[in-house]
Amino acid sequence: MEFKEQIYSSESPLSVEMSFDIANHITSLVLTDKLEAHKLIIYILDNWHKIPTETHKLWTDIIEIVGFYPYVEKQNLDLNNFAGELRKARHLSKSISGRKVYFHEKQKELDEYIKSGKNIIVSAPTSFGKSLLIEEIVASKKYQNILIIQPTLALLDETRKKLRQYSERYKIILRTSQEPSDDKGNIFLFTSERVLEYHEFPQIDFLVLDEFYKLSLTRDDERAEHLNNAFYTILKKHNPQYYLLGPNIEEISSGFKEKYNAEFLSYDYKLIETEEIDLSNTKDEEKEKVLFDKLLKFKNGQNIIYCSSPNRVMELSNKFHKYLLQNKIIEEINIPLIEWAKNNIDKNWFLIRILSSGIGIHNGVMPKHINTSIIDYFNTKKINYLFCTSTIIEGVNTTAKNVFVFDKTRGNNKQIDFFDYSNIKGRAGRMMEHFIGNVFHFHPTPEKKETKVDIPFFEQNEQSFTKEIEIAMDDVDIKDKNREQYRQLKALNDDERSLLKQNGLSVDGQLELLKLLTDAVKSKNELYGWSGAPTYEQLKNILNIGWKYLLKKGESRNGMNPNYLTLLVWEYARGKTFKSLQEKIQTQLLEKKLAMDSSEGVKAIKIQEEYKKLKKSDKKQFREEHKDEFTHLKYYQDYQNKSDDDILQESIVTTFQILRHWIQYKIPKWLNVINNIQQYVAIKQGIKSGEYSWFASQLENDFVASNLSILKEYGVPKSAVNKISKHIDDNVNEEDVLQMIKRMAKNSKGMFDLYELQHIDEI
Numbered sequence: 001m002e003f004k005e006q007i008y009s010s011e012s013p014l015s016v017e018m019s020f021d022i023a024n025h026i027t028s029l030v031l032t033d034k035l036e037a038h039k040l041i042i043y044i045l046d047n048w049h050k051i052p053t054e055t056h057k058l059w060t061d062i063i064e065i066v067g068f069y070p071y072v073e074k075q076n077l078d079l080n081n082f083a084g085e086l087r088k089a090r091h092l093s094k095s096i097s098g099r100k101v102y103f104h105e106k107q108k109e110l111d112e113y114i115k116s117g118k119n120i121i122v123s124a125p126t127s128f129g130k131s132l133l134i135e136e137i138v139a140s141k142k143y144q145n146i147l148i149i150q151p152t153l154a155l156l157d158e159t160r161k162k163l164r165q166y167s168e169r170y171k172i173i174l175r176t177s178q179e180p181s182d183d184k185g186n187i188f189l190f191t192s193e194r195v196l197e198y199h200e201f202p203q204i205d206f207l208v209l210d211e212f213y214k215l216s217l218t219r220d221d222e223r224a225e226h227l228n229n230a231f232y233t234i235l236k237k238h239n240p241q242y243y244l245l246g247p248n249i250e251e252i253s254s255g256f257k258e259k260y261n262a263e264f265l266s267y268d269y270k271l272i273e274t275e276e277i278d279l280s281n282t283k284d285e286e287k288e289k290v291l292f293d294k295l296l297k298f299k300n301g302q303n304i305i306y307c308s309s310p311n312r313v314m315e316l317s318n319k320f321h322k323y324l325l326q327n328k329i330i331e332e333i334n335i336p337l338i339e340w341a342k343n344n345i346d347k348n349w350f351l352i353r354i355l356s357s358g359i360g361i362h363n364g365v366m367p368k369h370i371n372t373s374i375i376d377y378f379n380t381k382k383i384n385y386l387f388c389t390s391t392i393i394e395g396v397n398t399t400a401k402n403v404f405v406f407d408k409t410r411g412n413n414k415q416i417d418f419f420d421y422s423n424i425k426g427r428a429g430r431m432m433e434h435f436i437g438n439v440f441h442f443h444p445t446p447e448k449k450e451t452k453v454d455i456p457f458f459e460q461n462e463q464s465f466t467k468e469i470e471i472a473m474d475d476v477d478i479k480d481k482n483r484e485q486y487r488q489l490k491a492l493n494d495d496e497r498s499l500l501k502q503n504g505l506s507v508d509g510q511l512e513l514l515k516l517l518t519d520a521v522k523s524k525n526e527l528y529g530w531s532g533a534p535t536y537e538q539l540k541n542i543l544n545i546g547w548k549y550l551l552k553k554g555e556s557r558n559g560m561n562p563n564y565l566t567l568l569v570w571e572y573a574r575g576k577t578f579k580s581l582q583e584k585i586q587t588q589l590l591e592k593k594l595a596m597d598s599s600e601g602v603k604a605i606k607i608q609e610e611y612k613k614l615k616k617s618d619k620k621q622f623r624e625e626h627k628d629e630f631t632h633l634k635y636y637q638d639y640q641n642k643s644d645d646d647i648l649q650e651s652i653v654t655t656f657q658i659l660r661h662w663i664q665y666k667i668p669k670w671l672n673v674i675n676n677i678q679q680y681v682a683i684k685q686g687i688k689s690g691e692y693s694w695f696a697s698q699l700e701n702d703f704v705a706s707n708l709s710i711l712k713e714y715g716v717p718k719s720a721v722n723k724i725s726k727h728i729d730d731n732v733n734e735e736d737v738l739q740m741i742k743r744m745a746k747n748s749k750g751m752f753d754l755y756e757l758q759h760i761d762e763i
Contacts, residue, residue: 019055042273046435067105095139106269119262123249125270126426130245143205147188150210156189174713195230204238212244217464228457229472248422251452272429274437292323301401305387308407310363317387321354336755362388365657369715393423403428408443418446467507503673509549531691540566546670576703586651592639604629671696710734720756
């Protein structure tokens with residue numbers, strides 16, 4: 001680009017003549033190619049120090065004409081004309097108080113759509129400022145009850161912190177146990193599952209659905225069905241005004257906007273520009289060195305490194321830390337999380353080492369308070385490197401100048417597509433922070449494909465209209481009543497349908513469970529009729545049938561099996577601490593390392609030696625005959641070269657993953673579903689039922705008293721919750737608990753450490 005090169009070619013100021021030439025060119029582009037004009041204006045803003053003062057007024061007029069009002073204010077540009085000042089004033093938020101907030105041209109357009117009462121479905125790039133409009137909706141105080149649905153607890157916590165300044169007007173509700181206020185408005189900050197679990201909403205006046213592309217089952221999100229059911233239910237029962245927002249979407253289900261009275265608005269408009277640097281030709285064996293050299297070069301900026309999995313994050317961040325040590329680039333950074341982690345996780349945890357050197361990590365398995373702390377450290381420039389997984393895609397706000405797309409897969413080795421790549425790329429640069437973001441990609445960019453968000457409950461096509469979605473819908477809204485799936489669901493009696501719909505998991509799996517429990521609840525009452533805490537055999541039984549009937553085909557198992565899961569849940573229920581579970585896992589991993597010296601290991605090695613001597617034609621049959629030995633060998637060989645420290649680090653990551661995914665999420669759901677079904681069967685048969693809900697709640701809430709568990713929703717570490725547990729009775733309500741811990745933090749010196757105090761302060 002000729003003019004871009006002229007802007008960046010030298011550190012010297014542009015000549016007045018050159019500045020005028022570029023301004024004239026951009027003025028003509030505004031009429032013919034706005035996106036190109038915007039790019040050049042961003043380059044000018046990035047090089048404002050080079051612009052001759054004689055042309056500042058000209059450039060100020062151009063920046064104002066294209067609607068970049070946030071930058072007019074940020075750069076303190078003097079419009080010096082009445083019409084421009086009027087237009088700028090029109091873009092000032094009249095609702096948000098405490099700071100001056102100017103909308104850019106397209107934000108103002110959306111604001112006017114919302115204020116006119118229209119429903120809008122918005123696709124716009126990351127850094128467009130879509131979430132600012134959520135605050136504007138709340139700050140307007142126009143709506144009594146607002147429901148905000150977001151995909152992750154981390155994103156909900158970020159939203160809570162932004163909206164807590166409006167607590168005089170609204171009660172913020174995070175948990176399904178909280179009652180709405182009658183005295184003021186309510187803001188419900190929920191995941192889709194919690195929307196379905198909430199007992200009774202007041203009339204919802206406004207709905208915000210963030211990251212709405214997750215409605216589509218093609219995005220391979222196991223919670224898509226819950227999101228469809230939550231969205232459908234709220235639309236059906238409340239008919240609220242709504243705002244759906246997401247990135248990089250070209251199309252939605254045909255006919256949806258007409259039926260549900262919405263405008264679909266897709267924007268390319270953005271106030272930052274990204275530069276893509278192709279490093280895909282780098283040889284595989286050189287990629288890490290190239291990455292680390294680049295990171296060192298940009299050590300004074302903010303850098304995000306995308307990795308495929310939590311283990312990959314650990315591996316790569318550790319290697320980069322060693323690289324810094326080798327290059328004697330070490331800064332001893334002291335942040336409160338370090339001391340807390342030494343006392344509550346393990347003094348040798350690798351995160352402690354890398355944080356001290358300005359390196360952070362972000363993934364979906366660590367506790368929310370650790371992830372949010374690391375993001376805060378990154379955004380406030382206490383650390384400059386952030387190694388992360390795809391969790392960074394889901395709307396968590398960061399201020400990175402540079403993004404390195406180092407891996408080409410996500411999750412279970414699935415290739416990232418163009419949509420994923422675009423969202424990762426969108427983390428480079430940030431409106432009001434960086435005019436330009438740099439994206440370095442180490443693999444060819446995925447093929448560009450338009451992203452259509454199909455909405456299964458509306459489209460009802462055979463591929464995506466699952467039983468789990470259909471069973472939650474009213475009969476009048478089913479389009480094709482001749483389908484076999486419809487007839488199967490219609491054949492259920494009202495009680496069965498209500499039961500399966502209420503539980504929200506696999507319909508076929510629940511029907512199989514219903515058949516099983518119809519006989520087993522009575523004949524094996526010792527396994528099903530328990531209440532409170534189960535015995536080992538009762539727990540093993542429940543987890544085995546949950547595993548068999550309630551896991552979906554293709555759902556991530558992460559190398560887990562139901563019997564091992566039983567052992568881990570039992571251990572955690574006994575110890576009730578992270579450390580007790582982590583030490584159990586560490587011991588088992590060390591046993592794998594030593595297993596090659598066992599009789600089984602020796603036998604497996606002999607089998608392998610025999611295999612190597614065979615003719616090629618005989619090898620297939622030999623492997624089949626000795627399948628167990630080869631499985632054993634592969635299982636344990638991986639651990640032979642691992643140090644004790646490697647095993648410690650793996651045990652910590654594994655413990656986080658098991659707690660987050662299984663013990664605090666999956667298993668409580670299974671327990672509640674099986675509980676509902678066995679109670680239904682027991683009542684029909686006139687026998688005493690079991691009661692699993694207490695144990696499910698204990699697992700989900702990390703063995704914290706139910707009234708104290710709200711503190712974890714607010715990002716308070718469990719260590720702090722444990723310290724106050726003996727001072728707060730079980731009958732104190734949740735709102736009072738929040739006030740009590742704040743008073744204790746203020747008045748009880750030495751009770752909490754600095755890290756805990758910082759999180760209590762954010763309540």
